[in-house]
Amino acid sequence: MRPFAYARATTFDDALEAAREPGTTVLAGGTELLNWLRLGIAAPDRVLDITHVAGLDRIEPLAGGGLRIGALLRLNDVAADERVARDWPVLREAIHKSASAQLRNLATIGANLLQKTRCAYFRSDEPVPCNRRTPGSGCAARNGHDDRHALFGWTDDCIATQPSDPAVALAALDARVVTRSAGGGRRIPVTDFHVLPADGVDRDTVLEPGELIEAIELDRPAPGSAYVKVRERESYEFALVSAAATVELGDAGRIESARIALGSVAMRPWRLTKAENLLANLAPDDPALTAAIDAALAQAQPVPGSAYKLAIARGAARRALMTAAGVGP
Ligand SMILES: Cc1cc2nc3c(=O)[nH]c(=O)nc-3n(C[C@H](O)[C@H](O)[C@H](O)COP(=O)(O)OP(=O)(O)OC[C@H]3O[C@@H](n4cnc5c(N)ncnc54)[C@H](O)[C@@H]3O)c2cc1C
Ligand code: SF4
Numbered sequence: 001m002r003p004f005a006y007a008r009a010t011t012f013d014d015a016l017e018a019a020r021e022p023g024t025t026v027l028a029g030g031t032e033l034l035n036w037l038r039l040g041i042a043a044p045d046r047v048l049d050i051t052h053v054a055g056l057d058r059i060e061p062l063a064g065g066g067l068r069i070g071a072l073l074r075l076n077d078v079a080a081d082e083r084v085a086r087d088w089p090v091l092r093e094a095i096h097k098s099a100s101a102q103l104r105n106l107a108t109i110g111a112n113l114l115q116k117t118r119c120a121y122f123r124s125d126e127p128v129p130c131n132r133r134t135p136g137s138g139c140a141a142r143n144g145h146d147d148r149h150a151l152f153g154w155t156d157d158c159i160a161t162q163p164s165d166p167a168v169a170l171a172a173l174d175a176r177v178v179t180r181s182a183g184g185g186r187r188i189p190v191t192d193f194h195v196l197p198a199d200g201v202d203r204d205t206v207l208e209p210g211e212l213i214e215a216i217e218l219d220r221p222a223p224g225s226a227y228v229k230v231r232e233r234e235s236y237e238f239a240l241v242s243a244a245a246t247v248e249l250g251d252a253g254r255i256e257s258a259r260i261a262l263g264s265v266a267m268r269p270w271r272l273t274k275a276e277n278l279l280a281n282l283a284p285d286d287p288a289l290t291a292a293i294d295a296a297l298a299q300a301q302p303v304p305g306s307a308y309k310l311a312i313a314r315g316a317a318r319r320a321l322m323t324a325a326g327v328g329p
Contacts, residue, residue, distance in 0.1 A: 110304075191271060227242065247284065247324040
C-alpha cells in the first residue's frame with residue numbers, strides 16, 4: 001500500500017474545499033476504499049475523512065411527501081427509519097439484502113452507489129488485462145470467466161456489472177443523487193448516475209473530481225414496492241441478478257403504473273421501460289405480465305457465459321412485480 005496523508009473535515013464546506021486538491025480521495029465508512037488501497041485500485045496522495053462532517057447524517061421530509069437521505073447515513077440506519085420501512089419498502093429490502101449486518105453498520109448510503117464492479121479480474125491481486133484497472137490492457141473476462149457479467153449495455157472494452165443493491169431500488173423509485181462541488185450543485189437521476197462502457201471505462205459515475213454526494217432524494221411514497229435478490233447463498237453475497245419493482249394499482253385493481261429495474265446485469269441499474277409501458281391496465285396476476293417482461297428482456301444481448309442469467313432476471317422481475325402489487329409470486 002502506498003503511503004498517503006490523512007486529513008479530517010468537520011463541515012461540508014471544508015470538505016468541498018479540501019476535496020478540490022488533486023490526489024485527494026474522501027473516506028466515509030471505508031468498507032470499499034480500504035480494499036481499493038490494499039489492491040492498488042486507488043492510490044491517493046491524501047485521504048480526507050468526512051465521517052465527522054455535520055449535517056450529512058439526517059433523514060428529512062421533503063415537500064410533496066418525499067424524503068431526503070443524507071449521504072453519510074449508515075445503511076442500517078436508513079433501513080431502520082420508520083418512514084423508509086413504511087413508504088419505500090423496496091429500499092429497506094434492498095439494504096437488508098446488502099452485505100452483512102456488520103458492514104451495513106459502517107457502510108454509508110451515498111458511497112454505496114460508488115462501489116466498483118466485483119469482476120474477479122478487476123479485483124485480482126495479480127495484474128491481469130483489465131481496461132478498468134490498466135487502461136488499454138484489454139478485458140480478460142471477454143474471453144475468460146464471464147459468468148457473472150452483463151446482459152445489457154456492454155462493449156468489448158468491458159462486460160462488467162455494477163453490484164449495488166440500493167442503487168437498483170433507487171433506480172426503480174426514480175430517486176436523485178444530490179451533489180455539491182465548489183462550482184455549485186446538481187440533482188442527478190440515479191438512472192443516469194453510472195457510466196456505461198460505451199461512454200468510457202475510465203470512470204464509473206458522472207461525478208466530477210471534487211464533487212461530493214450530499215444526499216439522495218426520494219419522491220412520493222411507493223408503498224407498493226418490492227426487491228428480489230437472487231444469489232448463490234441467502235446471506236452475505238452479491239447478486240447474480242436482482243429486481244426492484246414499484247406498482248400503483250387503480251380502482252379496479254389493475255396496474256396504473258409500474259417501474260422495474262434489474263441489478264447486476266449492466267454497469268448501471270437497468271430499467272425495463274418496454275415492460276413498464278406494456279403493464280398498464282393489466283391485472284397483477286395476468287399471464288401477460290410475463291409477456292411484458294419477456295418483451296423487455298428480448299432487448300438483452302448477454303455475454304455468452306451469462307446467458308443463463310436471463311431466466312433468473314425473468315423470474316426475479318415477475319416476483320418483484322407481483323409482490324409489489326400485493327398478489328405474491
Ligand atoms: C465484503 C463486502 C460485501 C458487500 N456486499 C454488498 C452487497 O451485497 N450489496 C451492496 O449493495 N453492497 C455490498 N457491499 C458494498 C458496501 O455496501 C459498500 O462498500 C459501502 O456501501 C460503501 O460505503 P462506505 O461508506 O464504506 O464507502 P467508502 O469505502 O468510505 O468509500 C467508497 C468510495 O466512495 C467515495 N465517497 C464516500 N462518500 C462520498 C461522498 N459523500 N461523496 C463522494 N464520494 C464519496 C470514497 O472516496 C470512495 O471512493 C459489500 C462490501 C463488502 C466489503
Ligand atoms: S469486464 Fe471490465 S472490469 Fe472485468 S476484466 Fe473486463 S475490463 Fe476489467
